[in-house]
Amino acid sequence: MTRFNRILLKLSGESLMGEQGYGIDVKRLSEYAAQIKEVADMGVQIGIVIGGGNIFRGLTGAGKGFDRVKGDQMGMCATVINSLALSSALGAIGQRNRVMTAIRMEPIGEFYNKWKAIEAMEQGEVVIFSAGTGSPYFTTDTGSSLRGIEIEADVMLKGTRVDGIYTADPEKDPTATKFHDITYSEVIARGLKVMDITAIAMCMQNDLPIYVFNMDIVGNLRRVLSGDDIGTLVHN
Numbered sequence: 278m279t280r281f282n283r284i285l286l287k288l289s290g291e292s293l294m295g296e297q298g299y300g301i302d303v304k305r306l307s308e309y310a311a312q313i314k315e316v317a318d319m320g321v322q323i324g325i326v327i328g329g330g331n332i333f334r335g336l337t338g339a340g341k342g343f344d345r346v347k348g349d350q351m352g353m354c355a356t357v358i359n360s361l362a363l364s365s366a367l368g369a370i371g372q373r374n375r376v377m378t379a380i381r382m383e384p385i386g387e388f389y390n391k392w393k394a395i396e397a398m399e400q401g402e403v404v405i406f407s408a409g410t411g412s413p414y415f416t417t418d419t420g421s422s423l424r425g426i427e428i429e430a431d432v433m434l435k436g437t438r439v440d441g442i443y444t445a446d447p448e449k450d451p452t453a454t455k456f457h458d459i460t461y462s463e464v465i466a467r468g469l470k471v472m473d474i475t476a477i478a479m480c481m482q483n484d485l486p487i488y489v490f491n492m493d494i495v496g497n498l499r500r501v502l503s504g505d506d507i508g509t510l511v512h513n
């Protein structure tokens with residue numbers, strides 16, 4: 278038995294670039310794929326959302342003079358690139374998977390459909406949800422909340438490079454302390470940078486718990502599913 282039966286795993290695009298500062302680090306990519314296969318082999322049903330920040334972010338683009346909507350569309354395309362990369366890495370190690378897109382772009386991916394996604398997950402396929410929500414002015418965090426709620430996931434696992442939520446940024450403030458668990462309202466009230474407010478509010482309203490943990494340490498995804506308390510739980 279695992280701690281959760283069906284998960285929505287959110288990976289940031291930024292983590293995918295590993296040490297190289299841009300693009301896709303193949304070592305990090307294959308480590309992620311191996312960790313995902315490990316929990317799929319435990320019988321966990323897995324949906325995944327990956328960001329696109331390693332390639333393009335609409336808001337950053339707007340700051341440089343790009344049209345915001347076109348910039349966001351570029352960001353969504355970036356998430357499709359990352360999703361295809363992960364799909365390929367999973368396929369290479371024998372993990373059945375499919376990419377769904379929030380914007381029609383067959384044959385790159387299948388157009389998103391909740392019921393098809395659930396059916397695939399029930400049959401052991403990992404489903405990667407790309408292109409976020411399909412709309413500008415949103416983030417992949419909101420895309421994850423939305424897909425997590427739709428596919429009736431037990432939890433959203435937010436894989437980051439930090440091992441949970443702290444009172445302040447632990448990379449900048451050495452006195453920061455870690456929360457074992459925290460409510461959504463407290464995350465918002467304290468202005469903690471876990472996910473954007475839209476994403477948190479959706480999880481709060483629909484009772485989807487968020488578990489923040491360090492995905493960059495190989496084996497941690499399995500540890501979370503096995504019940505090890507290595508991150509921070511956000512709940513109502």
Ligand code: UDP
Pocket residue numbers: 288289290291327328329330331333334335336348349350351352353355356408409410411412413414415416417418419420
């Ligand atoms: N994006 C969007 N709508 C969505 C999801 C993403 O417009 O529903 C765009 C947005 O420009 C964002 C970019 O895609 O900056 C990449 O996603 P995100 O910043 O969430 O990636 P991450 O920070 O997780 O790598």
